[in-house]
Each structure stands twice: as C-alpha cells, then as structure tokens.
Amino acid sequence: MNLDLSEMQTMLQDTLGRAFKDVASSHRAAEKAGLDATAWQVFTGLGLPLLRVEERLGGAGLGLLDAILVAESVAENLALIPANDAIVCAGLLAVLETPLAMAALEELGQGKIVALALHDAVHSPQQLIAFGAAAKAILFRQGNEVRLMRPGAVQREPNIGGLPTARIDLAGASSEVLAEGYRAAEAFEAAREEWKLLNAAALVAMGGRALKDAAAYARDRHAFGRPIGSYQGLAHPLADASAEIDGAGLLIRRTVEAIGTGRSDAAALVGMCSWWASETAPSATTKAMRVFGGYGMTMEYDAQAYFRRATALRLLGGDPQAELQTIADRLWADISAPLPAAGEVGITFEYGASADAARDAAEAVFAKHVTPELQRWAFESTDGYDPVLYAALASEGLLFPDWPTELGGGAGAFERAAVHDVFVRHLWPQVVVATTDMLGKMILHFGSERAKAEILPRLASGQTAGALCYSEPSCGSDIFAARTRAVRDGDDWIIDGQKIFTSQGHIAEYGLLIARTGVGEKHASVTVFAVPLDQPGYACNPMDTVGDELTNTTFYENVRVPDAYRLGGVNEGTRVLAAALAIEQGAAEHWVAALDEMLAAGVEWARTAQRAGRNAIDMPSVRARLAAVATRMQVLDVLSRRTVWAGATGQARKHYGPMAKLFGSESWVKCGSDLMEMAAPDTLLQGYSALGRIEKLYRRSVPSTIYAGSSEIQRSLIAEAGLGLPRSRS
C-alpha cells in the first residue's frame, strides 16, 4: 500500500501551486473578461493541454493522476480557464489520431481553446457549453461520429459560476467529422468519463480550499470574546464537511488505481466520484461561506466565488442525482463503460502480497470452521466471541497478526487489516478481537515484564479476552474525570468504584481500567491498569441496549491488582489512554463492516423482491438508494485505508481516525434509515433475513455514534487536529 505521490508528481504539484497561486487574485477580472488570459498563458506555457498526449505526438505522456493534480490546482486557485476540457480534448484527439484530429491537436497545443460538449448531439443538439463563448472549437459526439465545429462569435450567457458559457447549436452549424465508427464513439465516451473524474477533482479541490480558508478566518475572528472557531456550532459542520471532502479526494485516487488495474467496478467508481463530489463540494463551500458571516456574502471575499463556481461545475453535466442510476447500472446491471487509460499511477490502496496471503489463510480458517449454524449464531451474537474460532486463527498467527512473533504475530498493520476484511466478509463481529487487541498493545507498550509474561500469552492464544473499563456512570466522553479509585497497598493496588458500558465485562478475564490515583488536575491524577477480573469483589450486571448489544455495569470492591499490572507511570494514565484511544480511532473496519453488510442485504432484497409489479432492483428510487449506500461504503473504505496506511508508515495524523469513525458511524445511521425506507413497511419486521439484517443494523447504527468516542467528540478532534481550530473541551 502506498498513498505517497511520486517525486515527479510532488514536483508537478509544487510547480502548479506556485504557477497558479500568482493568478489566484485575478478571478474577479477574469469573470468580467470571460477568461483568465494570464492563467491560460501559464497553463499553455507549461505544456499542460497536451499533458496526457503521448510523447511521440508531442505531449508529455503523463498519467490520469497527474491530470487530476492539474485539475485540483487550477480549481483551488479559481483560475478561470478550460483546463479540464483542454486536457480531455487533447487526449481524445490523440486517441483518434486521424489527420483532422491531429490538426486540431496542434491548434490546441498552440493555445487555441477547444471545449467539450458533454452529451450526444443526436439527443441534445443544443447544449450549454461551459467555455463555449471562449472556445475556438467544440468537440462533440453525434451518434458514432466525433465531430469538431467552430462556433464563431456566440453570445455569452450570464451564469452562476461566472463562466464564459454559451448555448451552442451543434446540429445547426457546420462541423467536420474527425473520426467515425464504434471505436470513435467509444473513445469519446472514455474521454467523457475522464472529464467527469477531472471535474470531480476540481470540485473537491474547491471544497477543500474553501474549508481551509474558512478555518483560517475562524481562528482569527473573535465574537463574544472568543475565536469563532471555538464554537462547536461552527466548527462541527466544518469537521463533517472536511471528512466528506477528504473521502472524496481519496476516492478519486482509488478510482484512478482501479482504472489502472482494470478492477471490475472501476466504471462504477467513476460515477461514485462524480456524484459524491457533486454532493459534498457545494455543501462544503456553503458551510465555509457562512463562517465569514456577512463578509462571506460580499464579492470581495473568495468564499462566494468557491460557492458559485462549485455550484456551476456540479450542474454542468445535468442533474447530478442521475449519476446514481449510472452507478446502479454499472454495479448491478452489468453495464460497462469505456474508460480512459490511467497511465502511470504510483499509488495503491491495496495492502500487498503478504496481506493477501494472510487474507487467504484467514478465509481458509473461516471456511473450515464456520458452519451455517455458527453463522446464524454470529448474527445473533453481540460480540462473536467463539473460543474455538479464535484459537484456530491464533494458531495460524491470524488473530493478532501485528503482535510480536513470539506471541504468534510477526506481521504488520496491513496483514491485520486484511484479516479483519475476512471478518467483515463473513459478517462476523470483531468487537472482542478489537478490545483484546487494545489491551494487549497497551501491555506491550507500557506493561512490566511480568505483566507481559503472565497476561499476553493467554490473550494471544484466543483463550481469553480483554474489556475496556473506561466509562463511568458520571462520565463517558470526559473519560479523565473517572472517579473509580486505586489505592496503593504494598505490592498491590486496591480498586473501588463502578464502571458502566463495560461491553465485554462478562467474557473478559482482564480489563483495561482507568482509575484515580491522585488529587489535583484530572489529567495528572489517573493511572491505567490491566485488572484481573476473575476475582471476588468484581461484579458484572448485564444491560440490554437498543441494538441488542449486550453491555454491562461493573462493580469493583476491594479488587486487587498487582503493581506489576500497572501500565505506565503512576498518574500518567492520560498518556497510556491516549495511545489506546489512538488505536481505537485508527481501526475503521467495524464501520466498513456495517455498511458492507447493509448494502449486501439491501441488494439481496432488491434482487428478489417485487414492487408495483416489477423487480425492486429495476425501480429508480431503489437503485438510487442502493447506489448512495455503495458510494458511502467506498468513501469510508478509503478513509479507513488511509488511517491504516498512515499508521503503518509513520505518517499518522490525529484527525485521520476520527474522520473514518465519524463518517462511518454517521453514514451507518443515514444509510440504515434510507434502506429502512426503501423496503418499508417490511423493514419493520425482525428476523434472520436480508431485511432482518437491515432492521438489526439500523438499531445498531445510533449507538455506534456514541461508543468509541461520540460523533461530537470526533468532530472536535477533527476540527482541532485537521482544521487547526481552537479546543472546545477542557
């Protein structure tokens, strides 16, 4: 797995950043003039129109990802130039390679503006072309012909994006056929798919930049004696938007890789990028604009320009919601689409060969062990703790792959993530693995040699499990306000107090417990222990929850824990728990699993159910809902993979995990609600069926926005670490 850009791509990004930064202030004048002539000069001067054209035809021969970097840079600096049209048209002309196409390519290389008409002229003879009034030529498709027309002087249509838009009568004016036949039409469609990706990249870049500008303003601007960024009412919507935008940017990169490797769902991914960018960028720019208050509404501030331009770009291709039908066609009706060549990609979201081997090995264990009866038990189980399955995985080094070799591990984070994918595919709950993993890692990092020797082998073998004993009746989010006390008694500590929501408290032999060990500032007076729970004084009372997830209230009365089981220094629990929480916020498989399971259940139902006399899967409303779930699932998957990759390569950022958790749990609620509506009223019913799975998962969705750090806490973490906004919590 590698998400780092190559040296060349980083250089390209830097060059573009410098080049377009200088023209960024000219967008107001450019809107009046209809084009940013200086920016266009910069663009053509760098040879960017022919970026994707093979070197033998005079181009730079660069890849699709490079084109995306260009689209991002042009858009975030609001350069009013037809960059995407130029790159796509040049690529198309080069693929056609007829003499007329070559002549047009030469003109383009010399700086003539060629615009792309997005729809087949057979069905849409008159089209609004974004840069139509600035274009010297329009490239369009008419049936199986790719044609070029020279529009001459056309009237510019004032529009929300300030673009030099014109309505062009493609059928009426004379045009020449550059190429014809099935292949020509296919090349045009591939070019259109490329345009969609570049347009999505431009949208995402504008959304990202608008958020960044808004965050900078929110740090400086004060109201009621505080920076406005410290108000959650402002910071939290920005955090939501920045998770969505980060996800969109990653999805575009993932799609480029999918095109490059010929993944079967690559065409569907292009549709997802297009729809998701059109959903999220305007919403981000609107939220950003509001941060500036009245100033944001004035033409002096760029905030409104991002909002207007993003709105225009999202609507250029028609109703963005129509893309959901395209996604559904490509995913569930086997309708393919020609795609552009990806060229050199460089990045990969795949975990790699060793992780694939671990995945295959785990698949084999599941296949051997998991019977239909056990599968049903897992459906009803709240934790999926099956000691036999756990022992089988442990014996193959697959239960905790990234633990040390002597504990049966020896692999890394990618292998761990790949094995967790197998849990997901088998719809097997992984809560106990996750909590035990956290306890084990804290012992590894902070524990004494005795704790390591006595506890870790038992956890590693799968014969027992760990629980997280953080939350108390009086505090959950405010975790360091714990009141449970630990008092030193010789070589031991005595624990007294009460915890709540100790989910594995009825299974676990050890608890990762935070207790107050001092007086004074709350962060400086807590200590963390690995507490043996199998002893008198520990009591565990079950509590049912709305999602059937069994959790517990746990009581500690004179519970003894050896000092050797203390993790970290006395009163240094904050540091230990911060590390544990980072692990909890680093693994998003749980949320990926939920969306995956809901989507699979929704598709299973739609393929078999009848609605209004036809198959449910053929109904536009059903297809749209499923396509939206599939898209969110892909966005979540890339956010999750980024967290894994960043952690494994020492590039972890504090907001990556919270973004995946926030987006995952909130998407779970949203998609659950949508799917409940999709098949209503049958979704009211419970049971071991596709709809029963949706019903169960919907009930589980809301708790998921609370446990492992509530959505509000995640938003604050993203606002602080990702957007640099002031802390809103003490």
Ligand SMILES: Cc1cc2nc3c(=O)[nH]c(=O)nc-3n(C[C@H](O)[C@H](O)[C@H](O)COP(=O)(O)OP(=O)(O)OC[C@H]3O[C@@H](n4cnc5c(N)ncnc54)[C@H](O)[C@@H]3O)c2cc1C
């Ligand atoms: C099914 C389930 C399983 C759980 N499993 C475990 C477990 O195994 N171990 C464990 O220790 N805990 C567990 N929890 C507890 C969970 O971590 C807490 O419920 C959670 O941290 C919230 O704490 P709280 O319930 O005390 O709510 P509070 O912290 O009182 O929060 C109440 C509301 O206020 C909001 N809020 C709080 N602080 C802020 C703030 N600074 N800004 C804005 N809003 C804020 C919260 O988002 C929430 O909506 C589990 C919970 C559930 C539902």
